[in-house]
Amino acid sequence: MTQRRITDDLHALLDVLPPHIRQAVVKANDSDNLLEIVMDLGRVPLARFVQGEVVLDQNEITREDIDHVVNKIGEFDADNRAGLERTLHRISAIRNRHGHIVGLTCRVGRAVYxxxxxxxxxxxxxxxxxxxxxxxxxxxxxxxxxxxxxxxxxxxxxxxxxxxxxxxxxxxxxxxxxxxxxxxxxxxxxxxxxxxxxxxxxxxxxxxxxxxxxxxxxxxxxxxxxxxxxxxxxxxxxxxxxxxxxxxxxxxxxxxxxxxxxxxxxxxxxxxxxxxxxxxxxxxxxxxxxxxxxxxxxxxxxxxxxxxxxxxxxxxxxxxxxxxxxxxxxTPPVQAAPRPLPQTSRRAYANGSDTQPFNRKSGRSTPPAGQMVNEEMLLPSEMNAQPSAPLQTIRIYPYGVARNRLAQAAKRLGVPALVVQNLDEADVLMTLRTYYRSRQQPVVEAEERRMPIYVLRANTINQMEQSLGELYNLSMDSNSAEWEIIAAQTQVAIQNVLNGQRFVDLPPAPASIRRMQHEMARAQQLVSHSYGKEPHRRVRIFRD
The missing domain is CATH 3.40.50.300 (P-loop containing nucleotide triphosphate hydrolases)
Structure with missing residues (x-):
C-alpha cells in the first residue's frame, strides 16, 4: 500500500519564521522531506532533511530573529516546547543559564496515513x-x-x-x-x-x-x-x-x-x-x-x-x-526459541544434598538479604528420563498446599499420587517456600525423618504439576510442544555456529534428545560430540 501524505500545514510553521529564512526554505523546494529548521544565536540557520542538511542563509542568526519567532508562538511549557494551534508542529527552545532563549528547533509535524x-x-x-x-x-x-x-x-x-x-x-x-x-x-x-x-x-x-x-x-x-x-x-x-x-x-x-x-x-x-x-x-x-x-x-x-x-x-x-x-x-527460520521456561519447585532433602537450597541443617549459606534465590528452571529435556518401571503410588502430605488443586494436578498428569491427611502416612512433604523458610513444625519433622520435601513458589496447579512431573520423572512425547522447543533451540545453536561462532554447548539431555541433536547438526554439515556423564551429558556443535 502506497503512503498517502495529508496536511502538514507547513505554511503555518513558515509564517512564524523570519522572512529571509522562510524564503530560503521555500527556495530549497524539498518540503516533503523537511524534518526541522534549526536557529541558534550567532550561527547560520540550517534546514534538516531526511537525507541531510542545508545552510539556509550565510548570515548568522540574531537576537531579533529568535525574538521574531518567540513573539509569534507565545509561551513555552515547562519542557521548553511550544506548538502552533491546530497543527502538529513543535518548536523547542534552548536557554542559557539566565533562562534566555538562545536557540530554536522548529520541527515539522505531519499526519501520514x-x-x-x-x-x-x-x-x-x-x-x-x-x-x-x-x-x-x-x-x-x-x-x-x-x-x-x-x-x-x-x-x-x-x-x-x-x-x-x-x-x-x-x-x-x-x-x-x-x-x-x-x-x-x-x-x-x-x-x-x-x-x-x-x-x-x-x-x-x-x-x-x-x-x-x-x-x-x-x-x-x-x-x-x-x-x-x-x-x-x-x-x-x-x-x-x-x-x-x-x-x-x-x-x-x-x-x-x-x-x-x-x-x-x-x-x-x-x-x-x-x-x-x-x-x-x-x-x-x-x-x-x-x-x-x-x-x-x-x-x-x-x-x-x-x-x-x-x-x-x-x-x-x-x-x-x-x-x-x-x-x-x-519470518525467521526459527520462530520459537527457548520460550519462557516454566518455573517449577525446588526439591529439598533432609540429608543436606545439593538440591536443598534452604535447609539450615545442610550448612549451606543463605542468600544475601533482599536477593531472591532462583527457582529451578527446568528445560523440557531435563525432565525426559523414561521411567524404567510402572509408576508407583506416592503418598503426599500437602502442608499449606491446596489439596483439591494438588489432586486435580495429579489427575491431569495421570500419576498415582495419593493425598494423605498427616505426615505419618506420607512418603513426601509438599509445601510452600514461605512455610519452608519459617521452619514450620511439619518441615522440621520431615527433615528429621529424612523425607523428600518439595518446595513450591506459589499455590498454583501449574507449580504442582511441574513438581509432580519431577517427582515421577515423567517422559516427553516426541510429538509434543516441548520436543519442538528443544528442536528450535538446537536450530538456533546450529545457526550461531554457521554464522561464525566457534562452538555451542546445548543443555544436558537424555540419549533420545541427543540423538536428534546429532542428526540436526549432521544435516547442516556440522560436527557434534557428546560430553559429560549422565545425567549431565550434553551435545557440543562445532565446525569440522
Whole structure:
C-alpha cells in the first residue's frame, strides 16, 4: 500500500519564521522531506532533511530573529516546547543559564496515513506494543496513525505529554480520528495522567509517547495489569540496550542476578550466578524501527529476553515496504526459541544434598538479604528420563498446599499420587517456600525423618504439576510442544555456529534428545560430540 501524505500545514510553521529564512526554505523546494529548521544565536540557520542538511542563509542568526519567532508562538511549557494551534508542529527552545532563549528547533509535524498497515495485524491483536527507534525516524507518526485506526473500533485515550500526537491547542488534530486526548501539564507528571486515564475514562487502549522515567514504567505496568492495551514509544533503539537500561528494563521484564544450587549449576554447565528475567514483560511485542519503511519485530518479548540472557538470541521477524509500496514479511527460520521456561519447585532433602537450597541443617549459606534465590528452571529435556518401571503410588502430605488443586494436578498428569491427611502416612512433604523458610513444625519433622520435601513458589496447579512431573520423572512425547522447543533451540545453536561462532554447548539431555541433536547438526554439515556423564551429558556443535 502506497503512503498517502495529508496536511502538514507547513505554511503555518513558515509564517512564524523570519522572512529571509522562510524564503530560503521555500527556495530549497524539498518540503516533503523537511524534518526541522534549526536557529541558534550567532550561527547560520540550517534546514534538516531526511537525507541531510542545508545552510539556509550565510548570515548568522540574531537576537531579533529568535525574538521574531518567540513573539509569534507565545509561551513555552515547562519542557521548553511550544506548538502552533491546530497543527502538529513543535518548536523547542534552548536557554542559557539566565533562562534566555538562545536557540530554536522548529520541527515539522505531519499526519501520514498508510504508515501503520505494515504492523496493523499486531495492533489489532490486542497485544501491548512498544516502539523503539532513533529520534526523527517516525515513531510519533506511527503512534498517531495507530490511535486513529484503533479508535475506529475501541475506546482510545492518548496521553499527550508534549502535544506531539494530537497537536497544540484544546482541540486534537483530525489525524487522531475519534481517539480522545489528555494533555499533561508538566512532563514529570506524565505517570499520574496515565493512571488517571485508566481510572476516570475507562479506555480499552492507551497511547503514550516517550516513556522515559521509572515512574512512567511503573504506571505502564499497572495499566497493563488492568487489561488495557498499551501502544507506546520508549527511549532506546534495540531490545538489547533497553534491557540494559536500569530505568526502563522493567518494560520488557528486566533482568536480575540469581544464585543457582551446585547441582543446577552443574546441570546447566554455567557459573553459580547467572542472569534471569525478573518478571513478566509489560509489553508483549517490541518493534525496532530500523528505517521509515523497515522494522524488526520481536513478537514474543518474554521469549526474546529469556533467549538473550541465555546466550541464544532469537532472530526477529523483518518487515519492510519496497519501492512499489508492497509489504514484505520475512519470518525467521526459527520462530520459537527457548520460550519462557516454566518455573517449577525446588526439591529439598533432609540429608543436606545439593538440591536443598534452604535447609539450615545442610550448612549451606543463605542468600544475601533482599536477593531472591532462583527457582529451578527446568528445560523440557531435563525432565525426559523414561521411567524404567510402572509408576508407583506416592503418598503426599500437602502442608499449606491446596489439596483439591494438588489432586486435580495429579489427575491431569495421570500419576498415582495419593493425598494423605498427616505426615505419618506420607512418603513426601509438599509445601510452600514461605512455610519452608519459617521452619514450620511439619518441615522440621520431615527433615528429621529424612523425607523428600518439595518446595513450591506459589499455590498454583501449574507449580504442582511441574513438581509432580519431577517427582515421577515423567517422559516427553516426541510429538509434543516441548520436543519442538528443544528442536528450535538446537536450530538456533546450529545457526550461531554457521554464522561464525566457534562452538555451542546445548543443555544436558537424555540419549533420545541427543540423538536428534546429532542428526540436526549432521544435516547442516556440522560436527557434534557428546560430553559429560549422565545425567549431565550434553551435545557440543562445532565446525569440522
Amino acid at each position: 498508510g504508515t501503520i498497515d505494515i504492523i496493523q495485524d499486531l495492533l489489532e491483536s490486542g497485544k501491548s506494543i512498544l516502539l523503539l527507534g532513533r529520534p526523527g525516524i517516525g515513531k510519533t507518526t506511527m503512534l498517531r496513525e495507530s490511535a486513529r485506526i484503533l479508535a475506529e473500533k475501541h475506546r482510545v485515550i492518548i496521553v499527550d505529554t508534549s502535544n506531539e500526537i494530537g497537536g497544540d491547542g484544546d482541540v486534537p488534530h483530525p489525524a487522531v480520528g475519534r481517539a480522545r486526548r489528555m494533555q499533561v501539564a508538566q512532563p514529570s507528571l506524565q505517570h499520574e495522567v496515565m493512571i488517571e486515564a485508566v481510572e476516570n475514562h475507562n479506555p480499552e487502549v492507551i497511547i503514550i509517547d516517550e516513556i522515559g522515567r521509572e515512574l512512567e514504567a511503573l504506571a505502564a505496568r499497572t495499566i497493563a495489569e488492568r487489561g488495557v492495551q498499551l501502544v507506546a514509544t520508549a527511549h532506546g533503539r534495540t531490545l538489547e540496550n533497553l534491557l540494559l537500561n536500569p530505568t526502563l528494563s522493567d518494560l520488557i521484564g528486566g533482568i536480575e542476578s540469581v544464585t543457582l544450587s551446585d547441582e543446577e549449576a552443574r546441570r546447566r554447565g554455567t557459573q553459580k550466578t547467572v542472569l534471569e528475567r525478573r518478571s513478566p514483560p509489560t509489553f508483549d511485542v517490541l518493534i525496532e524501527i530500523q528505517e521509515r519503511d523497515r522494522m524488526h519485530v520481536h513478537k514474543d518479548v518474554a521469549a526474546a529476553v529469556d533467549s538473550l540472557v541465555r546466550g541464544y538470541p532469537l532472530p526477529p521477524e523483518i518487515r519492510y515496504r519496497d519501492e512499489n509500496g508492497e509489504i514484505h514479511i520475512e
